[in-house]
Structures are given as C-alpha cells and as structure tokens.
Amino acid sequence: xxxxxxxxxxxxxxxxxxxxxxxxxxxxxxxxxxxxxxxxxxxxxxxxxxxxxxxxxxxxxxxxxxxxxxxxxxxxxxxxxxxxxxxxxxxxxxxxxxxxxxxxxxxxxxxxxxxxxxxxxxxxxxxxxxxxxxxxxxxxxxxxxxxxxxxxxxxxxxxxxxxxxxxxxxxxxxxxxxxxxxxxxxxxxxxxxxxxxxxxxxxxxxxxxxxxx
Numbered sequence: 001x002x003x004x005x006x007x008x009x010x011x012x013x014x015x016x017x018x019x020x021x022x023x024x025x026x027x028x029x030x031x032x033x034x035x036x037x038x039x040x041x042x043x044x045x046x047x048x049x050x051x052x053x054x055x056x057x058x059x060x061x062x063x064x065x066x067x068x069x070x071x072x073x074x075x076x077x078x079x080x081x082x083x084x085x086x087x088x089x090x091x092x093x094x095x096x097x098x099x100x101x102x103x104x105x106x107x108x109x110x111x112x113x114x115x116x117x118x119x120x121x122x123x124x125x126x127x128x129x130x131x132x133x134x135x136x137x138x139x140x141x142x143x144x145x146x147x148x149x150x151x152x153x154x155x156x157x158x159x160x161x162x163x164x165x166x167x168x169x170x171x172x173x174x175x176x177x178x179x180x181x182x183x184x185x186x187x188x189x190x191x192x193x194x195x196x197x198x199x200x201x202x203x204x205x206x207x208x209x210x211x212x213x
Contacts, residue, residue: 001028001029002029002043002207003028003029003031003042003043003044004021004030004043004046004207005031005033005039005044006018006021006030006032006046007033007034007039007045007046007065007069008032008033009034009056009063010034010059011049011059012050012083013050014032014048016193017048017081018030018031018032019193020192020193020199020203021193021207024203024207025204025208036065039068040068040071040072042072042076043076043077044076044079044206044207045073045076045077045079046079046081046084046206047069047078047079047080047081047084048081048082049082049084049085049086050083052094052095053083053086053095053098053100053108054094056083056087057087057098060087069101069103073088073103073184074184075184076184077206077209077211078185079187080187081187081188081192082188082189082191085180085188085189086156087101088100088103088104088185089101089105089106089107089158089160090102090105090106090107091108092107092156093108093156094110103185104160104180106161107159108157109156109159110125110155110156111126111127111156111157113125116173118173123172126153126154127172128152128153129151130149130151130152131149131171131172131190132147132148132149132171133147133148133149133150133168133170133179133190134146134168134169135167135168135179136168138167138213139209139212140167140206141168141205142205143201144201144205148198149195149198150170150188150198151199152178152190152191153191154189157176157177157178158180159177160177160180165182166179166180167181167186170189177189178190181213183211183213184211184212186206186209188202
C-alpha cells in the first residue's frame with residue numbers, strides 16, 4: 001500500500017487534511033508523523049501549515065524537520081499547503097523578513113492595504129473565502145475544470161524568482177501565484193481539504209502522482 005506522511009511540527013489542524021487525504025484515496029495509508037525517519041520512508045509527503053511563519057520556522061528548525069523537508073522535497077512527490085507553501089520560499093516579510101527553506105527561490109509579501117475590486121469596493125485582508133484558480137497544465141489539475149473555485153485564508157502571497165514555477169494564479173484584485181510546481185514539488189496557497197469536490201480531486205491526483213510533470 002502506498003503511504004503518505006503528513007508532517008506534524010506542532011502547528012495547525014492536521015486531522016482535517018489527513019481525513020481529506022484518506023477520503024480522497026482510501027487505498028493510501030495516511031499517517032500524521034513527526035519522526036524524521038518515518039517521513040523519509042513515506043512514498044509521498046504533505047506539508048500543511050497555518051499561523052505565523054516565524055513560529056513555523058522556529059518549530060521546524062528546533063525539531064530538525066527543516067533538513068528533512070529539504071531532503072524529501074528533492075526525492076519524492078511533495079505537496080505544500082498554505083503556510084506550507086510559503087515556507088518553501090526564500091523568506092517571508094512577516095515578522096521582519098523571516099528566513100524560510102529556500103526550496104523555491106523567491107519571497108513572500110503581504111497584500112497591500114487599500115485593495116479595491118473593479119467596482120471600487122474595499123477588499124479585506126486576509127483574503128478569505130472562495131476564489132477562482134486559473135491553472136497551467138500539470139498532472140495535479142487532472143479532472144478539475146479550469147477556473148474552479150478553491151478556498152483561501154491568507155494575508156501573504158508568494159512571488160517566486162522564476163515565473164516558470166507558477167502553476168496557477170488567482171486575482172485579488174491583481175493576479176498572484178496561488179500554486180507553484182517544480183519537478184516533484186507542488187504547492188498551493190489555498191486549502192484543498194476545505195475546497196469540496198475539486199479539492200478532493202487535487203488530493204487524489206497528488207496521491208497517485210509519480211512526481212513527474
């Protein structure tokens with residue numbers, strides 16, 4: 001049976017993503033794990049995250065999981081979700097430019113204050129709720145209609161150094177990268193576990209993905 005490790009570094013509701021993964025693919029063994037050896041042994045790895053990036057990176061560095069993530073992100077199908085996506089970049093301007101994992105070179109910045117939609121209505125920060133995702137070809141989008149809506153909750157967004165890694169964009173009000181892909185790594189700003197049928201389809205695609213584009 002194929003296995004997937006959901007990285008437990010002491011932050012976030014991991015049971016919701018684990019439950020969604022198991023629902024998406026009942027034939028896969030889903031485990032919430034903090035043990036580096038178990039993470040290294042899994043066939044696939046999911047790196048979820050919520051909260052402040054400084055606390056996230058502190059927990060990863062103190063537990064030794066930073067090195068584990070940098071290792072598995074080179075060797076097996078890897079999915080980063082929300083803060084788990086942001087942590088893959090070089091740094092995050094929250095809390096005075098927090099140093100991150102630098103797996104996907106680039107920066108994470110906060111939405112500007114005073115954002116307005118096309119009708120002049122003020123847009124709230126954090127960006128919260130359902131929004132359309134426009135994607136480029138990738139196996140993780142299989143059987144998902146173009147411009148499907150996914151669920152977001154975030155105040156910061158990623159700006160990769162190399163635009164070629166952008167796998168999807170969302171508008172708020174301008175387009176920003178909401179999914180990144182490089183080799184065996186795929187990362188999303190939205191929450192697939194909260195995105196109903198399309199989110200479950202993305203998780204199913206990941207759980208049967210061989211890590212190749």
